[in-house]
Every structure is written in structure tokens, then in C-alpha cells.
Amino acid sequence: MAPEQIRSVILDILARIAPDEDLSELDDSVPFREQMELDSMDFLDIVMELRKLYRVQIPEEDYGELVTMDSTVTYLTPLLKDAESTV
Amino acid sequence: MSYDSIIIGAGMSGLAAGIRLAYFGKRVCILERHTTIGGLNSFYRLRGRNHDVGLHAITNYSPPGGKKGPLNKILRQLRFQWEDFDLSPQCGSSVVFPGHTLRFNNHFDYFEAQIAEQFPREINGFRQLVSEIDAHNIGDLGQTWISTRARMADHISDPLLINMLLCPLMFYGSPSAHDMDFNQFVIMFRSIYQEGFARPYQGVRLILKNLVRKFKSLGGELKLRAGVKQLLIEGKQVSGVMLDDGQILEAKNVLSSAGSAETLQMCGAEVPQDDRFTPGDISFVETISVLDQQPQEFGHEETIVFYNESEDFYYEQSKEPVDVRSGIICSPNNFEYDRPLEEGSIRITALANPDYWMNLPEEKYIEQKQYWYDQILESSLRYIPDFRPHVLDVDVFTPRTIKKFTGHINGCVYGAPQKILDGSTPFNNLFLCGTDQGFLGIIGSMLSGISIANLHLLNPK
Numbered sequence: 001m002a003p004e005q006i007r008s009v010i011l012d013i014l015a016r017i018a019p020d021e022d023l024s025e026l027d028d029s030v031p032f033r034e035q036m037e038l039d040s041m042d043f044l045d046i047v048m049e050l051r052k053l054y055r056v057q058i059p060e061e062d063y064g065e066l067v068t069m070d071s072t073v074t075y076l077t078p079l080l081k082d083a084e085s086t087v
Numbered sequence: 088m089s090y091d092s093i094i095i096g097a098g099m100s101g102l103a104a105g106i107r108l109a110y111f112g113k114r115v116c117i118l119e120r121h122t123t124i125g126g127l128n129s130f131y132r133l134r135g136r137n138h139d140v141g142l143h144a145i146t147n148y149s150p151p152g153g154k155k156g157p158l159n160k161i162l163r164q165l166r167f168q169w170e171d172f173d174l175s176p177q178c179g180s181s182v183v184f185p186g187h188t189l190r191f192n193n194h195f196d197y198f199e200a201q202i203a204e205q206f207p208r209e210i211n212g213f214r215q216l217v218s219e220i221d222a223h224n225i226g227d228l229g230q231t232w233i234s235t236r237a238r239m240a241d242h243i244s245d246p247l248l249i250n251m252l253l254c255p256l257m258f259y260g261s262p263s264a265h266d267m268d269f270n271q272f273v274i275m276f277r278s279i280y281q282e283g284f285a286r287p288y289q290g291v292r293l294i295l296k297n298l299v300r301k302f303k304s305l306g307g308e309l310k311l312r313a314g315v316k317q318l319l320i321e322g323k324q325v326s327g328v329m330l331d332d333g334q335i336l337e338a339k340n341v342l343s344s345a346g347s348a349e350t351l352q353m354c355g356a357e358v359p360q361d362d363r364f365t366p367g368d369i370s371f372v373e374t375i376s377v378l379d380q381q382p383q384e385f386g387h388e389e390t391i392v393f394y395n396e397s398e399d400f401y402y403e404q405s406k407e408p409v410d411v412r413s414g415i416i417c418s419p420n421n422f423e424y425d426r427p428l429e430e431g432s433i434r435i436t437a438l439a440n441p442d443y444w445m446n447l448p449e450e451k452y453i454e455q456k457q458y459w460y461d462q463i464l465e466s467s468l469r470y471i472p473d474f475r476p477h478v479l480d481v482d483v484f485t486p487r488t489i490k491k492f493t494g495h496i497n498g499c500v501y502g503a504p505q506k507i508l509d510g511s512t513p514f515n516n517l518f519l520c521g522t523d524q525g526f527l528g529i530i531g532s533m534l535s536g537i538s539i540a541n542l543h544l545l546n547p548k
Contacts, residue, residue: 037154041160041164
């Protein structure tokens with residue numbers, strides 16, 4: 001997947017976790033936590049959704065890489081380069 | 088048949104845990120002994136009318152668009168939208184003791200102003216207590232029992248205010264008499280005073296039906312009339328369960344919402360005694376009166392009234408069959424719905440003596456239910472206009488009813504005094520969720536199932 005597809009995948013996951021949220025205004029450089037009040041349970045869900053969809057394992061010490069959309073896409077690009085997008 | 092997880096009990100916590108597990112691809116089966124779902128928060132139909140079992144109000148209200156708090160947390164975790172629970176906020180509630188009525192709604196500032204007005208010398212202490220509540224971490228699973236009364240006394244000197252603050256919180260969630268654990272107090276204080284009450288127009292069945300629909304659509308299996316007779320133990324492991332009919336189901340792990348003592352009983356005699364697993368003994372009698380008019384029509388506009396006839400508040404197992412000195416008056420009509428409920432009703436709840444109700448012979452039981460219905464109503468008339476001429480139909484349930492339909496020892500509603508916050512048991516792959524784990528109320532019980540499923544079954548360390 002290309003970075004732009006990875007971004008769509010993450011948006012799709014966020015829309016599932018927070019269906020009431022308007023994601024069109026999301027700022028890719030601002031932490032999810034600040035924009036959406038995501039807490040540790042929600043971050044775990046992003047990790048678990050990625051594991052479910054692409055069998056990608058994200059070790060706990062790397063959770064910090066998932067802080068913004070930009071950092072998440074950068075982190076996932078090498079991990080998902082051979083994966084087919086599901087969205 | 089072999090599963091990743093078997094969940095005992097199709098109440099709020101079991102269904103919520105089931106959704107989490109099924110969503111992430113686990114093979115999961117929920118076993119429920121009763122013929123219907125819900126457990127302590129179920130619903131039934133009697134003489135052509137729908138009733139809720141436990142529900143007075145859903146606590147932890149958050150308006151649409153909110154992001155914080157337990158309600159939003161469980162909506163996200165279960166992939167629900169705010170509309171799925173269809174919550175209408177309360178009209179307003181009160182705590183009534185001699186000489187004082189403290190009103191509250193879903194705006195905490197209003198409650199704080201009431202305290203400032205009626206207990207001016209205590210308001211600074213109250214604010215300090217609230218700061219302590221705000222700073223408390225309910226997510227710390229290692230904490231032990233701390234006396235709430237002692238913590239409150241550090242800030243508030245008037246025992247009347249302490250009792251008035253405690254009254255709704257104890258009535259809606261304390262498994263222990265006289266005092267409550269500070270962690271439980273914080274959970275209840277936030278859920279009732281800081282977040283507040285709401286109710287779906289259709290009552291608790293709407294939430295339960297949405298939970299089941301989601302669970303099944305994710306591939307989860309639900310078996311009703313499937314009581315667990317015994318957990319199958321091999322050393323420190325559980326290998327599966329034997330049902331009442333002798334059928335054996337295997338699972339990699341088991342999550343039980345049956346209660347801590349009740350779950351250990353299913354493990355057989357080889358379990359060592361542990362006083363954390365002592366059942367609670369606080370239970371209630373509840374009366375439901377269906378009316379020929381809406382409560383507002385005879386001048387009762389409050390959602391819930393918590394009353395107590397003296398300055399002392401005796402929250403304890405009743406010595407009498409029912410303790411009519413205090414109680415809760417709930418009107419399911421008095422929420423801000425966009426249309427009125429079809430019929431009026433008033434539910435009044437009071438502390439009861441479980442042993443008395445368990446041991447009555449059947450014919451006496453029916454007669455005593457009628458007698459105590461009259462006593463409870465008589466006592467409540469100090470706090471609500473006399474609605475007895477408007478009563479169309481009546482139902483009463485007792486600790487015996489609760490025991491019969493939920494299996495909880497003593498017909499106990501808020502579980503064991505000692506909560507098992509991390510859900511662990513003496514067995515490596517057997518976990519607890521629900522009332523005895525520690526989160527309370529409708530939203531809390533779902534959060535309990537979610538938290539324990541996440542901690543032990545989806546992301547085991």
C-alpha cells in the first residue's frame with residue numbers, strides 16, 4: 001500500500017472506533033488524542049484493528065509512533081508495503 | 088464443541104465482552120441459564136405491559152457529541168453510535184432528608200450551588216472533596232479498600248451532608264453496609280452527580296437488543312436455557328463447562344459474570360477459602376405501580392427522589408422484611424422524551440431482608456408482597472402526592488425474585504463487598520466480569536466486560 005492508501009485505512013479504522021466523529025477536519029500533524037480524545041483503550045483498538053485486517057504486529061514499545069496521522073503513516077509504510085488495501 | 092472463550096451470563100457485562108471477542112475474530116459462546124437475556128438488568132412482560140427489571144435510570148449520561156467519560160468509551164469500544172442507546176436526560180432528581188432537599192440534574196454546577204446555599208459552611212470542604220474525586224484514578228487495579236466516610240470526614244464536618252451525599256450513591260451501588268469503598272464512591276459520584284441520569288424511551292430492552300444483535304452479527308453464539316452446572320477443572324486450569332443438562336463445552340478460557348462466590352461454587356470443593364470471594368447481602372424489594380395518568384398530572388415531576396426519614400442514614404441489610412425508613416421513588420415518565428410514555432408508572436425501592444423473603448412458604452410470600460407493597464407506598468407518601476387512586480396494575484419483586492432469575496446469592500444486587508478489580512481468580516484462565524469486578528450500573532457493567540476482555544482475553548501479557 002502507498003502512504004495515501006494507508007491514510008485511508010487509518011481513517012476507516014477511526015471511523016469505526018468513533019462513528020460520531022467528523023473526520024473530514026482531521027489535522028494530520030496534530031495528535032489524535034487532542035483532536036478526538038482518544039485514550040489508551042482506543043489506541044489499543046487501532047493496533048488490534050490493524051492486526052485483524054493485515055496481520056501486522058505492533059509491539060507495545062512502538063505505540064508512541066501512532067500519535068498523529070503523519071507519524072502513523074510513516075511508521076506503517078514499510079510494514080504494509082506488500083499488503084493489499086481493504087478500503 | 089470447543090471455543091476460544093465461553094462467557095457465563097448474558098447480562099450487560101457478558102454481552103459487551105462477547106462483542107469485543109467476536110469483533111476480533113474469537114470463537115465465543117455466551118451461556119445464559121434464564122430464558123431471556125439481561126441478568127440484573129433484564130425486562131419482562133406481565134399482563135400485557137412491558138417492565139424493566141432493575142433499571143431506574145442509566146447513569147453516566149453524556150450528551151450527543153461528547154467524547155469523554157464511560158458512556159463514550161463503551162460506545163467506541165462496542166462500535167455503537169450515540170443514537171443506538173436513544174438516551175433522554177432526566178428532568179431532575181432530589182435527595183430528601185429532614186429539613187433539607189438537595190436537587191440535582193445533569194449539570195453539576197446546579198448541584199454544587201444547592202450545597203453552597205443549604206450548607207454554606209461546608210461548601211469549601213465539598214469542593215476539596217470534589218478535587219480529590221477528580222484526581223482519583225479508578226483505573227488502578229491494585230488498590231485496596233479505603234473508607235469513604237473517613238475520606239469525607241476529612242473535608243465535611245456536618246454528618247447530615249455526608250449522609251445526604253452518600254444516600255443516592257449507596258442506594259445505586261454500594262454492596263457494603265454503612266460505608267463504601269472510596270474507589271466505588273468515586274465511580275458512583277461521577278456517574279450520578281457529575282454525569283447524571285438518562286433513559287431510553289423503550290427502556291433497557293433497547294440496549295440489550297442492540298447488544299445481542301451486534302454480538303450475533305459478528306458471529307457470536309448465544310445459548311439461552313443453558314445454565315452452567317460446573318466448571319471443569321484440571322489443576323490451575325479450566326478446560327470447559329458442564330451444562331445443567333450434562334452437555335460439555337470446551338474453551339481456552341472462561342469469563343464469568345455469575346458473581347465471584349457463585350463462580351467459585353461452580354468450581355467444586357477443591358477451591359481454597361478466600362474472603363475476597365464472600366457474597367454480599369444487601370438486597371431490595373421493588374414495587375411497580377402502573378397508573379392511569381402520567382405522574383406530572385398529579386404533580387410529581389421529579390425523575391428520582393431518594394428519601395430518608397431521619398438525619399441518620401441506615402444503609403444496611405434490613406432487620407424488618409423491608410426497611411421503610413428510606414427508599415427511592417422513580418418515575419420512568421419523567422425524562423425529557425420527545426413524546427410521553429404510553430402509561431404512567433412509579434417504582435419504589437427499599438432495602439430488604441433476603442433471608443426473610445427466601446424462606447417464606449409460597450402462599451405467605453404472595454400475601455407478604457401485598458402487605459409490604461402497602462407499607463412501602465404508605466411510607467413514600469411523605470415525598471410524593473398520593474397516587475394510590477390511580478393504580479391500574481402492580482408488580483413487586485423481592486430478593487427471592489432476584490435470586491431466582493440471576494442466581495446471585497442473597498438476591499444481592501450490587502455484588503460482593505470486595506471487588507476483584509483485575510478480574511482474576513485462583514485459576515489461570517478463568518476471569519470475572521460484572522458486578523463483582525467493580526464497575527457498576529448499566530454503562531459500568533458493559534465497561535467491566537470490555538475491560539476484562541481486553542485485559543485478559545484479547546491482549547494477554
